[in-house]
Amino acid sequence: xxxxxxxxxxxxxxxxxxxxxxxxxxxxxxxxxxxxxxxxxxxxxxxxxxxxxxxxxxxxxxxxxxxxxxxxxxxxxxxxxxxxxxxxxxxxxxxxxxxxxxxxxxxxxxxxxxxxxxxxxxxxxxxxxxxxxxxxxxxxxxxxxxxxxxxxxxxxxxxxxxxxxxxxxxxxxxxxxxxxxxxxxxxxxxxxxxxxxxxxxxxxxxxxxxxxxxxxxxxxxxxxxxxxxxxxxxxxxxxxxxxxxxxxxxxxxxxxxxxxxxxxxxxxxxxxxxxxxxxxxxxxxxxxxxxxxxxxxxxxxxxxxxxxxxxxxxxxxxxxxxxxxxxxxxxxxxxxxxxxxxxxxxxxxxxxxxxxxxxxxxxxxxxxxxxxxxxxxxxxxxxxxxxxxxxxxxxxxxxxxxxxxxxxxxxxxxxxxxxxxxxxxxxxxxxxxxxxxxxxxxxxxxxxxxxxxxxxxxxxxxxxx
Numbered sequence: 001x002x003x004x005x006x007x008x009x010x011x012x013x014x015x016x017x018x019x020x021x022x023x024x025x026x027x028x029x030x031x032x033x034x035x036x037x038x039x040x041x042x043x044x045x046x047x048x049x050x051x052x053x054x055x056x057x058x059x060x061x062x063x064x065x066x067x068x069x070x071x072x073x074x075x076x077x078x079x080x081x082x083x084x085x086x087x088x089x090x091x092x093x094x095x096x097x098x099x100x101x102x103x104x105x106x107x108x109x110x111x112x113x114x115x116x117x118x119x120x121x122x123x124x125x126x127x128x129x130x131x132x133x134x135x136x137x138x139x140x141x142x143x144x145x146x147x148x149x150x151x152x153x154x155x156x157x158x159x160x161x162x163x164x165x166x167x168x169x170x171x172x173x174x175x176x177x178x179x180x181x182x183x184x185x186x187x188x189x190x191x192x193x194x195x196x197x198x199x200x201x202x203x204x205x206x207x208x209x210x211x212x213x214x215x216x217x218x219x220x221x222x223x224x225x226x227x228x229x230x231x232x233x234x235x236x237x238x239x240x241x242x243x244x245x246x247x248x249x250x251x252x253x254x255x256x257x258x259x260x261x262x263x264x265x266x267x268x269x270x271x272x273x274x275x276x277x278x279x280x281x282x283x284x285x286x287x288x289x290x291x292x293x294x295x296x297x298x299x300x301x302x303x304x305x306x307x308x309x310x311x312x313x314x315x316x317x318x319x320x321x322x323x324x325x326x327x328x329x330x331x332x333x334x335x336x337x338x339x340x341x342x343x344x345x346x347x348x349x350x351x352x353x354x355x356x357x358x359x360x361x362x363x364x365x366x367x368x369x370x371x372x373x374x375x376x377x378x379x380x381x382x383x384x385x386x387x388x389x390x391x392x393x394x395x396x397x398x399x400x401x402x403x404x405x406x407x408x409x410x411x412x413x414x415x416x417x418x419x420x421x422x423x424x425x426x427x428x429x430x431x432x433x434x435x436x437x438x439x440x441x442x443x444x445x446x447x448x449x450x451x452x453x454x455x456x457x458x459x460x461x462x463x464x465x
Contacts, residue, residue, distance in 0.1 A: 004030035005120055008049040010040050010066060011082065012058045016105070020053065023109035024116070037061025041069060049077060051119050053103070053112070056083035056094070064094065071098040078119035082107070095158040104151045143179050144327055145320045149312035153180070156309050161187045166259075168304050169282040171311030174361030177282040180311060181240045190278055193237035198230050201243040208251055210267055219268025229266065231258060231275055238278045244304065245285030245296065256300045279304065314356040314363060321351050324360060328367035341371055343379050350381065354388065382411070428463050431456070 007029045009020050017033040024031045032049070034040045038061050040052070052070060056063040063081055070079050078100035094102060100119050103112055145153070157180065160167065167184060169177045178197075185195045203211050214229030230239060241247075247255070258264045259279065263272040281304045290296035314321070325343055333340040343351070356362055366388070374383045407418060430449060438444035446456040459465075 004028060005050045006030045006032065006047070007116060008032050008034065008040060008043075008052045010034045010037060010052065010054040010058065010063070012036060012055065016055070016082070019109065020112065023113065027113045029116070037063070037066045040066055044069075044074070048074060051078045051080065051100075051116055053080045053082055053116070056081050064097065067094065067097050067099055080115055080119060095161060102155070104146075104148075143176060143183060144323050145317060146323065147312075147317035147319045149317045150320060153309065153311065157183050157187060160184055160307065162189065163307075164189065164278045166279045166304055166306040167281070168306070168308045169280065169311060170287075170308060171282075171284060172313050172357075172359055173284045174359030175311040175313060176360055177284075177311055178240070178242065180309065181242075181280045181282060184280055185238045185240070188238065188278070190236070190238050194233075195238050195240060196230050196234040197240040197242065199242040201246040205248050208248065209254065212251065213254065213264050213266055215267035216269045219266070223268065226266075231264060231277055232266075232273055234277045235275045236277075238280060241279065241281045243283060244281045245283040245287060245290060247296075249295070249297070252297045252300050256297060256303060259300075259303045314359040315354075318352050321363070322348065324363055325351070325367055328364050329371060332368050332371035336372065338371065339377055341367075341374060341377060341379055344381075346381055347379050347384065350384075424463060427459060428465065431460060431463070431465060 007024055009017055009024075009031065011017050011020075011033075012035055017035075021031045021033050032043070034043070036058050037054070040054070041061065052066070054063040054066050063083075067079050067081070070077055075098065079098065081094050081099050081102040082105060083102065101115050103115060143150075143154075145151075167181075169180055171177055181197075182195065185191060198211060200208065210227060210229065212229050212231055214227045214232055215223050217223060217226045254264065258275070258277075262276065263274045265272055287296055287301050287305075291298045291301050322343075326340075329341040351363075358365070366385075369385075370379055370383060376383070403422075407422075411418070431445070434445040434448045435442070437448065442456055443453050446453045449456065451459070
């Protein structure tokens, strides 16, 4: 009978140890639990595990200390980090120091079992980078998130840290593709070189190729000097091509040639220019559809679609909205020297129901506007733009929502005595619907409305029906 694989669990939380031990024993593992890192190190003198699950934050010898010990003395044993914190830097540090993977708390026991099983299938620990904690500080901005979707994104960024593979970022406008590209670059082996960026949608078609590939002196009228293009600037570095779905077909052909051969010609040049460039591309368009319609080269699509990372829309990570609003309010209040705003419970609930077509960028702009224009510290529904609630999903928008929008618009225009106009509208609508349902039979319509026939007749007379 084969021996059970030994899994060690190090966590100062007794409930975590209990849940993991029970679940892993039921899954067929030999499990030992430890309250801190010192107990783990002491036990290593007696036996060795096949895999270690360790909490990142523990009193005394913590998870990072254990990771260092295993990396230097037992590098063939996979270490999986567990953490309730989720910032990119901490997770990246863990991957850089040899962590096999990580599990964000609260976790699903089946997910933990799956990751342990995958770790046990490996003969060696691969050198990877991980991600944890709530906030990620970058040079040009900040990625924030503790939702499962963002944890997956952080994990992907970490795993790319030792790779120079081409990356395709896909996601709706406002999801933060530029920030993710920046993060991938900053945690790559090419971070010592500058990140070169170009937004395809910002450059006129007639200038795009000269921006990408440069030109020789005298190549055309007005070319009185040699220009170095973005590809050449990004030699041995990283080139971020944003909005590639807007790239002209002719330019696609030239870029394909660079990606295939690693060389290109400046406009007007006769000598090839050799480059080693890591490409990160991004789009908010469906490139599969553009390939099908013939607007995007299929061979270029496959060259770019090596590692694909999908960025979640804000409506897919609504648990991050409070974190994001708090960050934006603090940021903008500091800029103007005011007290940071907070959301009322009603507004926070409303935000969770919106579809946010502009995603995080839309939320950021709204927080900026509220910081500048709202007089009170606590943001109420009356502080919000009137069109904001129109962004609710169709199936989620009921008559209460529509009435709320109507009332807010009336009040914003200075109207008062709303019930005097609202109740007749409500009654007229209900009567029309009931009469239509009963094909004009007043007795049946009155019954549907919960009125007597005389009441219905009186109301119809009052409302001129």
